[in-house]
Amino acid sequence: MTPVTNHVILADDARIVAAADDEAQSSAYVRHMRSITDTRPADPRPATSATVAARAVDLVKVYGSGETAVRALDHVSVEFPTGRFSAIMGPSGSGKSTLMHCLAGLDGVTSGEAFIGDVDITRLNDNRLTLLRRDKVGFVFQSFNLVPTLDALENITLPMAIAGRKPDQVWLDHVIDTIGLRDRLAHRPSELSGGQQQRVAAARALASRPAIIFADEPTGNLDSRSGAEVLGFLRRSVREMGQTIVMVTHDPAAASYADRVVFLADGQAVDEMSEPSADSVLDRMKHLGG
Amino acid sequence: MRKATIRSLLAHKLRLALTGLAIVLGVGFVAGTLILSDTLNATFDTLFKGIESGVDVRVRAKKSFSEQQNNDERQPVPASLLSEVRHIDGVKAAAGEVEGTAILIDHKGKAITPRGPPTLGETFTDIAGLSPYTLKEGHRPTNGNEVAIDAATAKKHGFRVGERVKVLLNGPAREFTLVGVFKVGTADTLLGATVTAFDTSTAQEALDRPGQFSFINVKGDNGVSKTELRSRVNAALGGGYEALTGPQLAKEDASDVQQGIQFFSIFLLVFAGIALFVGTFMIANTFSIIVAQRTRELALLRALGAARRQVMASVLGEAFITAVVASVAGLAFGIGISYGIRALMDAIGFGLPAGSLVLSPRTFVVSLLVGIVVTVVSAAAPARRATRVAPIEAMREGGTPAATTSSRRRILLGCTTTVVGGGALALGLIGGGASAVKYVGLGVFLVFMGVAFLGPVLARPVARVVGAPLVRLFKLPAKLARENAMRNPRRTASTAAALMIGLALVTFVSVLSASVKTSTTKTIDKEFGADYTVTAGGFGEGFSPTVASDLAKRPELATVTAVRPGQFKLDGATKQLAGVEPDKLTSLLHLDVISGRAPTGSESGLLVSEKQARDHAWKVGSTVALQFARTGVQRISVAGIYAKNDLAGAYLLTLSDFERNYTTINDNLVVIKAAPGVSPARSRAAVERVLNRYPNLDVRDAAELKAQAASQINQLLGIVTALLAMAILIALLGIVNTLALSIFERTRELGLLRAVGMGRRQVRSMIRCEAVIISVFGALLGLVVGVFFGWALVAALHSRGVSTLTVPGGQLLVFVALAALAGVVAAVLPARRAARLDVLHAISHD
Numbered sequence A: 001m002t003p004v005t006n007h008v009i010l011a012d013d014a015r016i017v018a019a020a021d022d023e024a025q026s027s028a029y030v031r032h033m034r035s036i037t038d039t040r041p042a043d044p045r046p047a048t049s050a051t052v053a054a055r056a057v058d059l060v061k062v063y064g065s066g067e068t069a070v071r072a073l074d075h076v077s078v079e080f081p082t083g084r085f086s087a088i089m090g091p092s093g094s095g096k097s098t099l100m101h102c103l104a105g106l107d108g109v110t111s112g113e114a115f116i117g118d119v120d121i122t123r124l125n126d127n128r129l130t131l132l133r134r135d136k137v138g139f140v141f142q143s144f145n146l147v148p149t150l151d152a153l154e155n156i157t158l159p160m161a162i163a164g165r166k167p168d169q170v171w172l173d174h175v176i177d178t179i180g181l182r183d184r185l186a187h188r189p190s191e192l193s194g195g196q197q198q199r200v201a202a203a204r205a206l207a208s209r210p211a212i213i214f215a216d217e218p219t220g221n222l223d224s225r226s227g228a229e230v231l232g233f234l235r236r237s238v239r240e241m242g243q244t245i246v247m248v249t250h251d252p253a254a255a256s257y258a259d260r261v262v263f264l265a266d267g268q269a270v271d272e273m274s275e276p277s278a279d280s281v282l283d284r285m286k287h288l289g290g
Numbered sequence B: 001m002r003k004a005t006i007r008s009l010l011a012h013k014l015r016l017a018l019t020g021l022a023i024v025l026g027v028g029f030v031a032g033t034l035i036l037s038d039t040l041n042a043t044f045d046t047l048f049k050g051i052e053s054g055v056d057v058r059v060r061a062k063k064s065f066s067e068q069q070n071n072d073e074r075q076p077v078p079a080s081l082l083s084e085v086r087h088i089d090g091v092k093a094a095a096g097e098v099e100g101t102a103i104l105i106d107h108k109g110k111a112i113t114p115r116g117p118p119t120l121g122e123t124f125t126d127i128a129g130l131s132p133y134t135l136k137e138g139h140r141p142t143n144g145n146e147v148a149i150d151a152a153t154a155k156k157h158g159f160r161v162g163e164r165v166k167v168l169l170n171g172p173a174r175e176f177t178l179v180g181v182f183k184v185g186t187a188d189t190l191l192g193a194t195v196t197a198f199d200t201s202t203a204q205e206a207l208d209r210p211g212q213f214s215f216i217n218v219k220g221d222n223g224v225s226k227t228e229l230r231s232r233v234n235a236a237l238g239g240g241y242e243a244l245t246g247p248q249l250a251k252e253d254a255s256d257v258q259q260g261i262q263f264f265s266i267f268l269l270v271f272a273g274i275a276l277f278v279g280t281f282m283i284a285n286t287f288s289i290i291v292a293q294r295t296r297e298l299a300l301l302r303a304l305g306a307a308r309r310q311v312m313a314s315v316l317g318e319a320f321i322t323a324v325v326a327s328v329a330g331l332a333f334g335i336g337i338s339y340g341i342r343a344l345m346d347a348i349g350f351g352l353p354a355g356s357l358v359l360s361p362r363t364f365v366v367s368l369l370v371g372i373v374v375t376v377v378s379a380a381a382p383a384r385r386a387t388r389v390a391p392i393e394a395m396r397e398g399g400t401p402a403a404t405t406s407s408r409r410r411i412l413l414g415c416t417t418t419v420v421g422g423g424a425l426a427l428g429l430i431g432g433g434a435s436a437v438k439y440v441g442l443g444v445f446l447v448f449m450g451v452a453f454l455g456p457v458l459a460r461p462v463a464r465v466v467g468a469p470l471v472r473l474f475k476l477p478a479k480l481a482r483e484n485a486m487r488n489p490r491r492t493a494s495t496a497a498a499l500m501i502g503l504a505l506v507t508f509v510s511v512l513s514a515s516v517k518t519s520t521t522k523t524i525d526k527e528f529g530a531d532y533t534v535t536a537g538g539f540g541e542g543f544s545p546t547v548a549s550d551l552a553k554r555p556e557l558a559t560v561t562a563v564r565p566g567q568f569k570l571d572g573a574t575k576q577l578a579g580v581e582p583d584k585l586t587s588l589l590h591l592d593v594i595s596g597r598a599p600t601g602s603e604s605g606l607l608v609s610e611k612q613a614r615d616h617a618w619k620v621g622s623t624v625a626l627q628f629a630r631t632g633v634q635r636i637s638v639a640g641i642y643a644k645n646d647l648a649g650a651y652l653l654t655l656s657d658f659e660r661n662y663t664t665i666n667d668n669l670v671v672i673k674a675a676p677g678v679s680p681a682r683s684r685a686a687v688e689r690v691l692n693r694y695p696n697l698d699v700r701d702a703a704e705l706k707a708q709a710a711s712q713i714n715q716l717l718g719i720v721t722a723l724l725a726m727a728i729l730i731a732l733l734g735i736v737n738t739l740a741l742s743i744f745e746r747t748r749e750l751g752l753l754r755a756v757g758m759g760r761r762q763v764r765s766m767i768r769c770e771a772v773i774i775s776v777f778g779a780l781l782g783l784v785v786g787v788f789f790g791w792a793l794v795a796a797l798h799s800r801g802v803s804t805l806t807v808p809g810g811q812l813l814v815f816v817a818l819a820a821l822a823g824v825v826a827a828v829l830p831a832r833r834a835a836r837l838d839v840l841h842a843i844s845h846d
Helices: A013-037 A096-103 A126-136 A152-156 A158-163 A169-179 A194-207 A224-241 A278-289 B002-011 B013-051 B080-086 B151-157 B200-206 B226-236 B246-293 B295-303 B308-348 B361-387 B407-431 B436-487 B489-527 B546-552 B582-588 B610-616 B655-661 B680-691 B702-745 B747-755 B760-796 B809-826 B828-836 B839-843
Strands: A052-063 A070-081 A085-089 A111-116 A137-140 A212-216 A245-249 A260-265 A268-274 B057-061 B091-097 B103-105 B119-123 B133-138 B146-150 B164-168 B173-184 B194-198 B215-220 B241-245 B532-536 B557-570 B573-580 B593-596 B606-609 B623-628 B632-642 B651-654 B669-674 B697-700
Touching: A052 A096, A070 A096, A070 A111, A070 A268, A085 A096, A085 A224, A096 A111, A096 A212, A096 A245, A126 A137, A126 A158, A126 B760, A137 A194, A152 A158, A152 A169, A152 A194, A158 A194, A158 B436, A169 A194, A169 A224, A194 A212, A194 A224, A212 A224, A224 A245, A260 A278, A268 A278, B002 B308, B013 B246, B013 B308, B013 B361, B013 B702, B057 B226, B057 B246, B080 B091, B080 B215, B080 B226, B091 B119, B091 B200, B091 B226, B103 B194, B119 B200, B133 B146, B146 B151, B146 B164, B151 B173, B173 B194, B194 B200, B215 B226, B226 B241, B241 B246, B246 B295, B246 B308, B246 B361, B246 B436, B246 B489, B246 B702, B295 B308, B308 B361, B407 B436, B407 B760, B436 B489, B436 B760, B489 B702, B489 B760, B489 B809, B532 B680, B546 B557, B546 B669, B546 B680, B557 B582, B557 B655, B557 B680, B573 B582, B573 B655, B582 B651, B582 B669, B606 B610, B606 B623, B610 B632, B632 B651, B632 B655, B651 B655, B669 B680, B680 B697, B697 B702, B702 B747, B702 B760, B702 B809, B702 B828, B747 B760, B747 B839, B760 B809, B760 B828, B809 B828
Parallel strands: A085 A245, A085 A260, A137 A212, A212 A245, B119 B194, B146 B173, B573 B651, B606 B632
Antiparallel strands: A052 A070, A052 A111, A260 A268, B057 B215, B057 B241, B091 B215, B103 B164, B133 B173, B146 B194, B164 B173, B532 B669, B532 B697, B557 B573, B557 B623, B557 B669, B593 B632, B606 B651, B623 B632
């Protein structure tokens, strides 16, 4: 069964021209990244999982009201399957971050439904949402977002500490070894490089074994080498640990790490692609744009 | 640059508003005090001018002890002087007046003894125009059976013209017919005093001035000016008398009261100063924060060519504008305060004549100046730091490195300042002298500054320790709170330092009161060998010797002896003595006569304490030249020397000597020992039976004496603590300010915590914990400093009977708990704000 595409509404192609600017840079970036971090197995795991980790149904998000109202999401329906690395792509203002925020329970919706597993999060109050985020959702943000007063290990175990739970030590060791920062665990964020900080952030998202991890432009503030490290790590967590990840990006190279890409433009899901490569993503965006 | 300053002002309006509030409170306190004292001064000028308006000239005896205000020091004049005065050319009329004490008894049989204002017995003269009293109702007393009283007292206690009233004079209460109710000048009352007036001869008899007057009031012939009349009177009378004009008298009366007001207003201004001092920490903190937040902007301005001077001016300009706005608001607040206090004084019954508040230009100038200077000076250090912002900071991403003084330099500076402060304090306390107060003030200030300097060094370890139990209790939120308090130790420290000052002073007062209480208790335990004391309620006014003689007649009481206070001069210095029956006191006060003996009966003689004897090289038999107001220098021989006795004091004179040398023979203490074998209940009943006739007197046993001392001390403690509340309030505003800022700075971090699952309750708990850590840190610093101050003063007071240092541990613990609670309260709004933070807004990249 292929990921759901039947709800994807094709958009007016002319709207995606904005992405054109990035393209020239991107291809060079992509080649560079490939050369240093291609750890992708030749045969990606078949998308067999029947369950859906997150789902948007006819989601509408309007900011403001009246004359100045901005329709950030315009009847978006999309599903993200369990155990897969999905990317949401689109130019600035396409609504990709809004979609992620709504799906992650960080922002309310105007109409429609957003599911994490079987739970319609649009019906939850702040308390229930908080608990859901704590127990089911992991986050990786563009600007690392570590707590500066806590060391790396404390940052990684933060969600468990908030919940008052003890981390699963075996799993924690596994995650820590995977990010390769064991010797840095006692360091504070200010003593870590950007890439190291983002790996800590990714480990934090993984450590509590959430149902889904949302990553918002996780490489946006990183140089290409660190970016590739983080993306490689995220992909490994999907391949080796069976984690579900939804990543928002506007960078085709980053998107190429995903198993599948959903394209957004002007608040609508306009297309999607499986097994993307940087070039094919670029092509598709050109195609959409052209 | 001006635009940048104003933009910054607007951008930080909330923070500046909080800072401004500190200035508003401090300046309000200053302005209110100034307005109040100006208004009271003006009121009293008017009041006394009214009262003395009928008097052209007053004749009275010269004072022997010119610097003293004590009634006893001015002798009465003989009644015969009145006719002499009447014969002086230009004198139209003259009236002899007697002043003394008369206590009215209300309908319930209780003595009317207001706390503070006196209970006066006066003459209601029959000579028209010479009386300050104007009848409101009835007629003036004309015989020994009649009295008139002031309108306010009549109204308050429901006295009606025509009824019989009881008045305590010399001896048991006497009954009179109330025939008149009068106003004093234009007011219903003389500043809340109860005034009972008699006709002239009754006043002389009842107020214990037979054949004498306290003074003579004179009315001049038309065409003779007051000053002319005064010189004629002065020329006609001998050197022992003096004449003053009415206006001089009014000024003198007013200045007596005004000295009291001045003392009161200085007292209040000290607390206003403390509040402002606390405010400086908050102001400095706010501007440090603003400078830190503006670092990139300031760097940009520098990069674009702004000079250091301009950057400094920008920050100081912001401080100046804030100060002006806040000081004006503070002035308005002060006017409000003074209205409030005046209403309060009216309610209590001071009965001030109506009049508008006096807003002198000085009040405006001083208030504005204080507000502006305090603010700008406090902002000076942050402003200087702003000039050190390098242009390169404009390009730097992320947070700015906090400017830090190295901790070694800090420790050195802090310790030096504290030690110098301690030295100044010691100099002031031990050295004494005229500048003692200045040294003490400077010492206290320096100790506070020194500890404030040390604050940032202490903040981390103390926060770690204080936070530990919180972390165990509240887990992660408390841990984050603690880490955050330790992240910027300088800010934490200066926020806490503000609280430290208030708490140090409260602690100091508590330590001092506890020490005085235990010392008093110890003294009473050690020296009080009697069963009861009898004193007049209120301020220990004198009462008639008939009380002691009545008590002595009771068979249940073995020993009854009176103590009379008196002043004398020795080598030019005024000293206190007590007129006693020394032989009786030896057992009642455990007076230990170590050489010589205690004179008995009507023997003459002086007893001095060991220390006085040593200091003056007196031995038993030495003659000492004591100067008395009534009799001048008298040579009295030392009959005995006794060991240090705090209840007895330094000089004891036999009653027979006392009666020879003093005019007013009033007891202010009667000490009683019950007869052997008489139960406490019976002996006390016997005392109380006698005191029934003297409703103004109270009997106390040792336990009650201790309780009374304790309650007086507690009252003082209460007043001082209430006045320090303002300083503590400002410190709490400082905590609110720091937390609000900390939340603002950590918007993103808080957003992250919320995103990864921290609940609102946990966020609030985190902010609260941070507040508690800061406030408890401040409280602990305050306790240490306060106990030090307490110890210093108790050590200095050792020779005056405060022999035991007592640190009221339980009370201090309560202070810390209250400080923690105050921290929780201060955190309410910031915590709510933090919990309401929009998660998305907080984490979305800027």
